[in-house]
Amino acid sequence: xxxxxxxxxxxxxxxxxxxxxxxxxxxxxxxxxxxxxxxxxxxxxxxxxxxxxxxxxxxxxxxxxxxxxxxxxxxxxxxxxxxxxxxxxxxxxxxxxxxxxxxxxxxxxxxxxxxxxxxxxxxxxxxxxxxxxxxxxxxxxxxxxxxxxxxxxxxxxxxxxxxxxxxxxxxxxxxxxxxxxxxxxxxxxxxxxxxxxxxxxxx
Amino acid sequence: xxxxxxxxxxxxxxxxxxxxxxxxxxxxxxxxxxxxxxxxxxxxxxxxxxxxxxxxxxxxxxxxxxxxxxxxxxxxxxxxxxxxxxxxxxxxxxxxxxxxxxxxxxxxxxxxxxxxxxxxxxxxxxxxxxxxxxxxxxxxxxxxxxxxxxxxxxxxxxxxxxxxxxxxxxxxxxxxxxxxxxxxxxxxxxxxxxxxxxxxxxx
Numbered sequence: 140x141x142x143x144x145x146x147x148x149x150x151x152x153x154x155x156x157x158x159x160x161x162x163x164x165x166x167x168x169x170x171x172x173x174x175x176x177x178x179x180x181x182x183x184x185x186x187x188x189x190x191x192x193x194x195x196x197x198x199x200x201x202x203x204x205x206x207x208x209x210x211x212x213x214x215x216x217x218x219x220x221x222x223x224x225x226x227x228x229x230x231x232x233x234x235x236x237x238x239x240x241x242x243x244x245x246x247x248x249x250x251x252x253x254x255x256x257x258x259x260x261x262x263x264x265x266x267x268x269x270x271x272x273x274x275x276x277x278x279x280x281x282x283x284x285x286x287x288x289x290x291x292x293x294x295x296x297x298x299x300x301x302x303x304x305x306x307x308x309x310x311x312x313x314x315x316x317x318x319x320x321x322x323x324x325x326x327x328x329x330x331x332x333x334x335x336x337x338x339x340x341x342x
Numbered sequence: 343x344x345x346x347x348x349x350x351x352x353x354x355x356x357x358x359x360x361x362x363x364x365x366x367x368x369x370x371x372x373x374x375x376x377x378x379x380x381x382x383x384x385x386x387x388x389x390x391x392x393x394x395x396x397x398x399x400x401x402x403x404x405x406x407x408x409x410x411x412x413x414x415x416x417x418x419x420x421x422x423x424x425x426x427x428x429x430x431x432x433x434x435x436x437x438x439x440x441x442x443x444x445x446x447x448x449x450x451x452x453x454x455x456x457x458x459x460x461x462x463x464x465x466x467x468x469x470x471x472x473x474x475x476x477x478x479x480x481x482x483x484x485x486x487x488x489x490x491x492x493x494x495x496x497x498x499x500x501x502x503x504x505x506x507x508x509x510x511x512x513x514x515x516x517x518x519x520x521x522x523x524x525x526x527x528x529x530x531x532x533x534x535x536x537x538x539x540x541x542x543x544x545x
Contacts, residue, residue, distance in 0.1 A: 143436065144414040145407045147397045154390035157383075158372055169361055170394060171433055174407065178395040180360075185392035187357035191376050192384035194350045204348045204377065211347040230374055233346065 148174075200271070202247040202264050204229050212236075212244055219243045224282040225268060225298065227251050227291075231284065243282075246271065251285065252294040260297060269301050277306035284312050351377075403474070405450040405467050407432050415439075415447060422446045427485040428471065428501065430454050430494075434487065446485075449474065454488065455497040463500060472504050480509035487515050 143149040148170060156166035173181050197203065198210035201223075205211070212218060212232075222243030226232055232245050248263045272279060281302060285291035299309055315333035316325050325333075346352040351373060359369035376384050400406065401413035404426075408414070415421055415435075425446030429435055435448050451466045475482060484505060488494035502512055518536035519528050528536075 144439075145398065145409050147393045147409055148407050150390045151394050154387045157387070159375055160368075160371075165363075167433070167436070168363075171431075172362055173391065173394050174398060174432070181395035182392055184357045184360070185388040185395075187353045188376065188391065189385055189388035190350045191354050191373060192381040192388070195348065195377060204351050206348050206350055228374075229377070230370070233370070236347075 201245045202249060202267070203232055203245055217242070221278070222280045222282065223268075223271065224284050226284050227286065235284070243280075246281075248285075248294070251290045252297055253290045263294075265298055265301060268298065269305075272302045272305045272307050277302075280308040280310060282310050282312070287314060404448045405452060405470070406435055406448055420445070424481070425483045425485065426471075426474065427487050429487050430489065438487070446483075451488075451497070454493045455500060456493050466497075468501055468504060471501065472508075475505045475508045475510050480505075483511040483513060485513050485515070490517060 143152065151170045151173070152163070152166045155161060155169050156163050158166075161169070173184070194206070196205045196207060198205040198213050199208055200213045201210060203210040203212060219242045223246050224235065224241060224243055225246045225248060226235070227248055227250060229247060232247060235241050235245075246264065246268045248265065248268075250258050250263055252258060252260055252263070268281075272281065281298075283295040283298060285295050295311065303309065314329070315336060316322070316329060322330060346355065354373045354376070355366070355369045358364060358372050359366050361369075364372070376387070397409070399408045399410060401408040401416050402411055403416045404413060406413040406415060422445045426449050427438065427444060427446055428449045428451065429438070430451055430453060432450060435450060438444050438448075449467065449471050451468065451471075453461050453466055455461060455463055455466070471484075475484065484501075486498040486501060488498050498514065506512065517532070518539060519525070519532060525533060
């Protein structure tokens with residue numbers, strides 16, 4: 140006998156527990172929950188997930204997830220095409236969009252340069268970014284919005300070297316204490332950088 | 343613009359966040375994880391879940407989930423057909439099977455009598471249980487393995503009244519302190535019952 144009296148149930152539990160952060164017990168709980176739902180709901184759930192494999196495209200300009208050739212940001216006429224924000228992943232675009240503070244366009248690298256993980260520049264969309272900068276004769280601002288760790292800094296530096304010859308303005312994210320953070324609870328690195336990078340007080 | 347730049351992604355996130363205990367942020371994390379997987383894995387995942395709607399049957403004898411007409415327990419010749427353990431749900435069968443201590447067969451009620459939730463005896467498989475007892479002229483032991491709350495007790499009592507005329511042996515689960523439990527941390531009800539239901543010490 141199997142661990143479960145139904146192979147169908149067993150396979151569903153195994154599939155669900157392959158998700159990150161979902162253990163065998165949670166997977167069983169979720170599978171039994173789905174079993175109790177109307178069949179149409181379960182089919183709709185499965186189809187929505189299958190669509191991630193079958194219907195997702197990546198924007199031919201910025202590599203953001205998209206339903207078609209161009210993503211909704213690149214095809215939005217109201218976005219400012221003179222600023223390209225370079226990020227590691229789709230998730231980063233969603234995070235920046237959620238702030239409502241950015242009206243430019245994006246470039247999704249699809250990862251970060253990491254020799255340990257075997258990710259070199261050619262695995263990323265850096266070549267396409269260089270093309271984008273060349274296409275506008277360098278008349279663009281490129282914001283390097285990558286993480287502040289060694290790999291992020293390495294990738295930022297590599298990209299800077301690649302695009303710099305074409306003359307774009309290159310900027311990076313402000314780093315320092317979070318708004319509302321207490322000095323007491325800030326990590327020493329962040330607090331130290333906040334002091335080093337202090338700027339004039341604007342009352 | 344939508345919250346997400348892709349309708350496909352948005353629908354997958356919405357579907358995933360309909361699962362119990364999965365919030366919008368976790369759902370996005372899981373959807374983005376699936377996006378990074380090979381397409382075949384995502385399709386396999388979706389198909390395994392869809393099978394919960396399309397390929398799951400319920401055993402015609404005990405109502406356990408099954409791949410066919412009879413579940414793997416009812417069709418297992420080595421199981422003891424003289425003991426029927428009555429449980430509320432599929433999950434309870436899995437819990438008891440996991441102990442490896444029970445070799446009888448089951449009867450899954452599909453719920454518990456609960457007037458507040460509008461669940462009466464006719465919504466459950468109690469009629470089929472009575473038939474099973476009649477079919478063997480009452481020559482069977484029925485273990486009422488329902489929860490110890492008011493609804494569980496009510497359901498146990500109702501079932502007892504229905505099957506008792508046919509003469510089966512009716513038993514229920516032992517309750518008391520868990521093995522390895524400290525008296526100090528036991529709840530008062532359990533500890534009290536453990537004292538009331540004390541039995542001779544067998545060294």
